[in-house]
Amino acid sequence: MHMGDAVDDQIEQMDGSCLDEEQNQRAVKRVKVEDPRSGVREGRAVAAFSPPEFSSSSPTSPHRPPPSHLSKRARYPLPPPPPQPSQPPGEFGVVDQQTLFNSTLVSPFKDCVGSFGNACHRRYFRPLNGKINGYIKVNFASDTPSRRESLAAGSSVSQSPQATELSVRAVEDDSPTSSLVPFRQPSVSSTVTLALSPELDPNVDFSAYLSGPAVSCGFEMLDAAPTSPTVRTDNSCEVTLMGAPRKVPQLFGLEAYMDQTDRKLFTFYIRNWCPGRSVLADTNLWLKDFAQMHKSEGVLAAIQSLAGIYIYDYKPIDSVRKRVNERFFEAELRLSRLLNDPSTMRNEALANELITIAVLLSMQDIVLTERRLQKPYDPRWLAGFKQSELFLQATDQGSRFWNPTNAQLSSLRVSQSVIVGRAMILAQPMMKLPPAETFDPEYETSRFGWLLYGTERDMYQIHGGCGFSKKLLHIFSQITYCAARLQQDPMSVVVPTTSQYLHAELLQMRQWSSESKKGEAAKVGLSVTEWARSVPVDYVVSSSADMTDVTAEAWRLAAIIYLQCRVWRLPRNHPAVLASLSDLARCIQIMPTSGYHFTAQAPLFPVFLLGLLSIDPELRNVSKTWFDEVVSTPVRSSVPPLYEALQRMWQWIDVFVPPPLPTETPLEPIGLRCPWWEQVVHEVDRREDEVLCLT
Structure with a gap:
């Protein structure tokens, strides 16, 4: 299928219909460390130099007890984030180093819960040539190449061996101030069969999306009805086209429950975000390592909220905003539990889960530039990576x-x-x-x-x-x-x-x-x-x-x-x-x-x-x-x-x-x-x- 069929139709399916589906309960699954020396360090800006340290409260919010509905996906508006403290935590320019054994570990992302998308506006308009071929790989239409676009066998993103893209189809924009031009819908060959998606791969080896030929990953394809088998009667034909596979379970090959919207977010992460991370398929950690951890509730939620941020930039619909906040809430909650579980320091599997969630949430803070903390507060992304450093050292x-x-x-x-x-x-x-x-x-x-x-x-x-x-x-x-x-x-x-x-x-x-x-x-x-x-x-x-x-x-x-x-x-x-x-x-x-x-x-x-x-x-x-x-x-x-x-x-x-x-x-x-x-x-x-x- 041509890569030009559109993100609007795919994402609009998220606007209400998917959210009304009954969501299953999802049970949340449940270091010889050198004591950092006590002392005074200069400035919060030197945090990257000091040994990993902890504070008894978040730099931006007091500790809050976990909500009672822990085992379910949040389906309702989340509570507003706690207010920012009127005064910075302590004197700016001085960092107290506390030992591991006398402090409560606090997630640096706690104050972000429920705060995404408060300013509901389109952040980016799609380029006139329909192609976003930078830090994410998405193709709305393919006409004119960029001036310094890298050259290879074929200029279309859809031909890239590194990128499997989200197929999109242009529709009328819902914004009265839109400057988008209508895109022509490409013709679809009758020989095209149903594109494979992550949930149809029994091995869930996501690295194949970077090394194999590009295929469509249109969101509408995930729920498309299987086509009738096509049989050619021409005697010269040696191959019989059997059409799409039929009656494959929705969650076949996956180890975590995902409703329709969650699968779309996960697919976007796999096919559109990960190819924009690295040209090295063997060590693209976001795909080879982090995506493989989708059976972890916290990791999967962090991945889905990260993907939703990018989708919301081009289609700021409320259902996407709510889902991003819900999944961020779950990821942060799991991170907080792991931070305060004494066994995390002794269990490499738990430490790996904690580090992966912290990295994904830190990445969100890096790209959500409008939400970054300013001085005198430590940046959340740096605090998240610093906690990850501690657990790497501990294990x-x-x-x-x-x-x-x-x-x-x-x-x-x-x-x-x-x-x-x-x-x-x-x-x-x-x-x-x-x-x-x-x-x-x-x-x-x-x-x-x-x-x-x-x-x-x-x-x-x-x-x-x-x-x-x-x-x-x-x-x-x-x-x-x-x-x-x-x-x-x-x-x-x-x-x-x-x-x-x-x-x-x-x-x-x-x-x-x-x-x-x-x-x-x-x-x-x-x-x-x-x-x-x-x-x-x-x-x-x-x-x-x-x-x-x-x-x-x-x-x-x-x-x-x-x-x-x-x-x-x-x-x-x-x-x-x-x-x-x-x-x-x-x-x-x-x-x-x-x-x-x-x-x-x-x-x-x-x-x-x-x-x-x-x-x-x-x-x-x-x-x-x-x-x-x-x-x-x-x-x-x-x-x-x-x-x-x-x-x-x-x-x-x-x-x-x-x-x-x-x-x-x-x-x-x-x-x-x-x-x-x-x-x-x-x-x-x-x-x-x-x-x-x-x-």
Whole structure:
């Protein structure tokens, strides 16, 4: 079936009819941890540096007892969220570290219950070419390709091997101010059979949606009556078309009850949201690991509420809003129960469920930019990932690549480590370093050690959860550690030695993936940077393998720049920094900003770093062009607020942190040099209303 049949008809089915169905009762299924040292930490903006901590109440609301109707899906309007406290919790700039054993763990998302969609308006209009091919993959109609859309065999999203899309059909818009143009309904071939959907797959192997051919996932197809078998009498025909399968149970292959609306939300997540996360099918954790946990009530509810947010952006109907709030309520309730269940710390299965729910709800807070908490409150997404870090540490089996054990970590645990580590580690570059008097080198040295599970070869495999290798992610945390250690002891001889080792590791690092060269083969031939320099000026990446390699290379170059600037304190106009920025700009130039090779795997922080540090207008314009093209796609993401912050930073960075004269020689040792990166962070902390989200 053509991909052009429409989301309006499909979603309008949610408006009342599905909600009137009788909903079954759904029973809610039911770390040697180092004690964080007590002490005072500087600022809520340094939360990513401190050990996981807890408070006896939410930053935004008091504790509320769970409702009595726990075992049922909420079918009625949820109670309004508790009022925001009139005063921030404690003095801003000071974070009390409480031990695990004297505090109540509180969900950071409790105050969001029932709050989604209060402003009922359409957030985005569909593009004129009918195609949303960025962080989600949806096709309303297919006419004209975007200017920098990635190229492959065929320009239609429906031909993508990575994306299985939601078929849509244009209908008259219900908004009097709509600027939508009517779309022509495509013809449907009589040979088309019923498209498979997740509930028809007995194995529920959702990864097939990223590696197999694209098929329609129209919501109306889920309940379509089976077509009559077609038999051809032509003797030359060797194949008899049997038509669609008949009388397949609605929930065949699934391990959780879903009514019609819930199945639509789950299908949207599988077919339209997950393909926009990564081009790496093998390590697309949202699909390979999180979707497989749909038998968990809390995980399934979190997935469905996340999907509903995106649908509501284009069709703000009340039934979708209510369902998003209901499912969010269930997910948050399950998270709160797990947080306060003592067995969660000792049971890896429960910890995995908690971490997955926290990650999904944190992702909602990241993309719901209009609902983010502003200073002096900690962002909910950061608090959610921080709690996840605690439980990863609590259930860490201690296996490392240099000291292998018999511990067998699942793909889920590896993926959780990557996604949590990415959020926590990449929050640090634009946050203040912890004060020298409270910085704990021993704790920080071993922090994020759970990223180093596996063989040495595994360390350099590019993971779809972050777009680069676990080893490189861990090096980012070590760079921040070195900067904090140098602030604590400017005359340290350990930091220069360690930073030189990290720099050498970064220079020779070759990352690999299942899409491109593997293991030792990645170390042979031209590096990705050398290859990027050699391609034509107007070249645009057109394969998943190249996109994966160039993205990982951009992250490697960003790590080198981060080390040069924050630890070595080299100025922005230093020749070494300029050379690294130039190579980074070249990698970014050849990446598409839309199309099915563009996903959330794109190097957001490296692009931000290029725009922030470049003194050459041409290099800065590379970053600006990337941001302009990405935000032009009408889809919800964390990019617009970060781009707005970057534009504000351009107005003052050259004045408050001017580069020195080129003739000035950096002082030795490095601890005597001007810590200009910290000056930038200080200005950002002073001027911006919220913690920057760089993921």
